[in-house]
Amino acid sequence: MVNITIDGIKLEVEENLTILEAARLADIEIPTLCDHKTLTPYGGCRLCVVEVDGSRTLQPSCTLPVAKDMVVRTDSEKVRAARKFILTMIFSERNHFCPYCNVTGGDCELQNSAYAEGMTHWPIQPNWQPYPVDASHPFIIIEHNRCILCRRCVRACNELVGNFTLEFSDRGANSMLIADLDVPLGESSCIGCGTCVQVCPTGTLIDLWSAYQGREIEVDSTNTICQGCSIGCSINVLTRDNRLVRIEGDWDGEINGGVICDVGRFLPMVEDRERVMTPQVRLNGSLKSAILEEALKTASDKMKQSGKNTAAVASTRLSLESLYSFKAICEQLGITKITSTEEGSSTSAAYSLLEESGKTFESKFADVKDADCFLVFGEDITKDHQVVSFFVKRALPAGVKLIQISDTDTGLDNFADFSLNVKTHKIANFLSGLVAMVSSKSTADLMALSKEYGLDEETLQKVSQTLSNAAKPVVIAGTRFDFDDQLKSLKSGVRLAEAINGKFITTKGNINSMGAAQLGMNNPVDVSDAEVVFLAVGDEKLSQQFVKKFDNVPYLIVMGSYVSPLTAAADVVIPVTNWLEQSGHFLNFDGNILEARAALTASEGIFSNFEMFEKIAGEMDLKITSEWENTVREQPS
Numbered sequence: 001m002v003n004i005t006i007d008g009i010k011l012e013v014e015e016n017l018t019i020l021e022a023a024r025l026a027d028i029e030i031p032t033l034c035d036h037k038t039l040t041p042y043g044g045c046r047l048c049v050v051e052v053d054g055s056r057t058l059q060p061s062c063t064l065p066v067a068k069d070m071v072v073r074t075d076s077e078k079v080r081a082a083r084k085f086i087l088t089m090i091f092s093e094r095n096h097f098c099p100y101c102n103v104t105g106g107d108c109e110l111q112n113s114a115y116a117e118g119m120t121h122w123p124i125q126p127n128w129q130p131y132p133v134d135a136s137h138p139f140i141i142i143e144h145n146r147c148i149l150c151r152r153c154v155r156a157c158n159e160l161v162g163n164f165t166l167e168f169s170d171r172g173a174n175s176m177l178i179a180d181l182d183v184p185l186g187e188s189s190c191i192g193c194g195t196c197v198q199v200c201p202t203g204t205l206i207d208l209w210s211a212y213q214g215r216e217i218e219v220d221s222t223n224t225i226c227q228g229c230s231i232g233c234s235i236n237v238l239t240r241d242n243r244l245v246r247i248e249g250d251w252d253g254e255i256n257g258g259v260i261c262d263v264g265r266f267l268p269m270v271e272d273r274e275r276v277m278t279p280q281v282r283l284n285g286s287l288k289s290a291i292l293e294e295a296l297k298t299a300s301d302k303m304k305q306s307g308k309n310t311a312a313v314a315s316t317r318l319s320l321e322s323l324y325s326f327k328a329i330c331e332q333l334g335i336t337k338i339t340s341t342e343e344g345s346s347t348s349a350a351y352s353l354l355e356e357s358g359k360t361f362e363s364k365f366a367d368v369k370d371a372d373c374f375l376v377f378g379e380d381i382t383k384d385h386q387v388v389s390f391f392v393k394r395a396l397p398a399g400v401k402l403i404q405i406s407d408t409d410t411g412l413d414n415f416a417d418f419s420l421n422v423k424t425h426k427i428a429n430f431l432s433g434l435v436a437m438v439s440s441k442s443t444a445d446l447m448a449l450s451k452e453y454g455l456d457e458e459t460l461q462k463v464s465q466t467l468s469n470a471a472k473p474v475v476i477a478g479t480r481f482d483f484d485d486q487l488k489s490l491k492s493g494v495r496l497a498e499a500i501n502g503k504f505i506t507t508k509g510n511i512n513s514m515g516a517a518q519l520g521m522n523n524p525v526d527v528s529d530a531e532v533v534f535l536a537v538g539d540e541k542l543s544q545q546f547v548k549k550f551d552n553v554p555y556l557i558v559m560g561s562y563v564s565p566l567t568a569a570a571d572v573v574i575p576v577t578n579w580l581e582q583s584g585h586f587l588n589f590d591g592n593i594l595e596a597r598a599a600l601t602a603s604e605g606i607f608s609n610f611e612m613f614e615k616i617a618g619e620m621d622l623k624i625t626s627e628w629e630n631t632v633r634e635q636p637s
């Protein structure tokens with residue numbers, strides 16, 4: 001700890017803090033532009049300069065560490081004059097005619113800083129050249145004319161996403177933000193996560209879908225979780241007049257620390273599926289709009305009548321409350337085929353392994369932050385669980401090793417130290433071979449593995465050494481296995497992690513895949529003998545292959561948010577809210593129960609899945625309790 005004085009206030013602070021951090025602890029405000037709490041300090045804009053006794057020049061507070069007996073002034077005349085000068089220079093470098101800008105009037109950190117310094121006009125003649133606008137990307141526009149060269153976007157893409165798409169060409173005022181080797185952003189390696197947009201302090205990086213839709217002060221913000229995959233990233237959903245304006249990563253989010261992927265940020269903005277707006281019942285061969293009571297009664301009567309000859313399938317995007325109620329209703333009707341859209345995929349395999357071994361074998365996602373070597377198999381994590389891949393990729397510049405096993409191209413190809421081409425159905429055996437190699441270090445094992453999988457001995461030798469030398473290796477198992485291969489691959493993966501004293505993590509499927517497995521709803525879907533099928537699909541977009549399973553169902557009840565081939569084929573359609581319109585709990589891939597909060601209000605007459613199950617239970621005089629939490633917590637996870 002060191003003693004310092006800032007603006008006359010004596011403070012005792014940790015030695016490794018910067019002046020800016022120390023000032024913030026004491027609620028002393030220093031204006032900043034290039035600084036961002038999630039990024040490595042850069043010291044580029046100089047707006048944060050302060051006077052430090054003994055220093056000839058003003059010092060940037062965001063990069064200068066505190067030192068013993070340091071005396072700092074953040075608000076002297078000299079500092080204020082410097083700030084005004086710096087802001088003046090920044091304003092004159094490019095076109096900052098604010099009234100035309102997307103973020104004017106509260107959302108621009110540059111404009112806000114100028115107002116805070118009492119600036120009302122440009123004291124010097126602007127001296128800028130017009131720059132082109134890059135609108136080549138489906139989600140993001142780069143309005144170069146507003147760029148203040150703070151490099152927050154570059155650092156975010158490198159340090160948080162690990163994608164290394166953005167850079168600056170040239171130097172000084174001629175610097176231009178470029179993607180890759182100066183190609184349009186839409187043709188670059190950008191994966192469209194939008195992290196750069198979220199950190200940009202000006203109106204340079206613009207989210208195409210929310211531009212001009214509402215400023216921070218005009219929108220409501222709901223802190224909730226993304227339900228795009230099993231991670232459950234913490235997000236803020238910004239809405240205005242019950243309309244979705246924008247989705248942002250929550251910088252304080254425990255799992256994701258602010259980063260989210262395109263699935264979480266942009267896909268909900270471009271959702272174009274048609275909503276189911278009214279209940280429908282099939283009469284004389286065609287679906288007719290009905291009042292809700294009629295649809296619920298028709299569905300309930302039919303299910304009661306067919307009893308145990310009903311099959312029930314619920315989406316793993318439904319909340320724990322909903323899945324629990326769904327199961328309770330079905331059990332009371334004597335239905336035995338109750339499962340989820342998870343239908344025996346990898347999460348179930350992980351859960352079976354858990355039951356079989358009787359102990360947890362997975363570590364926490366937080367362990368990836370300390371890893372010095374990753375081995376990834378069974379999935380392109382840059383597609384299916386993108387935020388996991390961000391944490392892997394961002395670690396690599398520090399010398400962390402990456403080994404991936406895949407028989408197709410993946411987004412990790414450009415990042416991996418070793419990409420091993422092994423067919424998915426052979427991964428289990430290959431991993432066992434690796435276990436033998438790292439354990440025995442024998443040339444015979446090496447040669448056998450090389451011969452069987454057509455991989456050269458030198459590479460395998462290096463892979464084995466990399467795994468053996470790692471102090472904190474993490475094995476990440478994905479979800480893309482055929483049903484039969486899942487359990488075997490997971491077992492081999494766990495054995496490998498044990499052999500190298502590493503951690504083991506599986507990515508799982510949907511946001512509540514684990515929850516459904518814990519509630520015992522993870523068997524394969526079997527509707528072959530069913531007289532009636534009750535499918536609570538929620539807002540899930542099912543694959544064509546999955547939908548085909550319901551082709552010859554004699555009587556189909558579909559509870560869903562969107563029009564689909566399933567609702568078209570149904571005998572009863574019951575509309576429900578989508579993920580943004582309902583609250584509930586979810587068990588994520590890390591075994592944490594997460595709470596989602598509704599950000600939008602559904603149209604009149606559209607109820608949440610849970611409310612609809614309550615209504616159905618009421619219709620049939622069945623009981624549903626709120627015991628889901630005990631049931632889920634009783635299970636190991």
Ligand code: SF4
Pocket residue numbers: 140156157161163164165166189190191192193194195196197
């Ligand atoms: S959207 Fe993501 S990947 Fe693309 S440039 Fe921005 S931070 Fe990098």
Ligand code: SF4
Pocket residue numbers: 146147148149150151152153154177199200201202204205
């Ligand atoms: S695009 Fe935005 S974040 Fe990137 S350097 Fe320019 S102003 Fe800064």
Ligand code: SF4
Pocket residue numbers: 226227228229230231232233256259260261262263264265385386387388
């Ligand atoms: S990684 Fe998953 S939970 Fe996170 S933002 Fe993307 S889809 Fe949503």
Ligand code: FES
Pocket residue numbers: 031032033034035042043044045046047048049060061062063
């Ligand atoms: S915030 Fe310190 S130099 Fe930019």
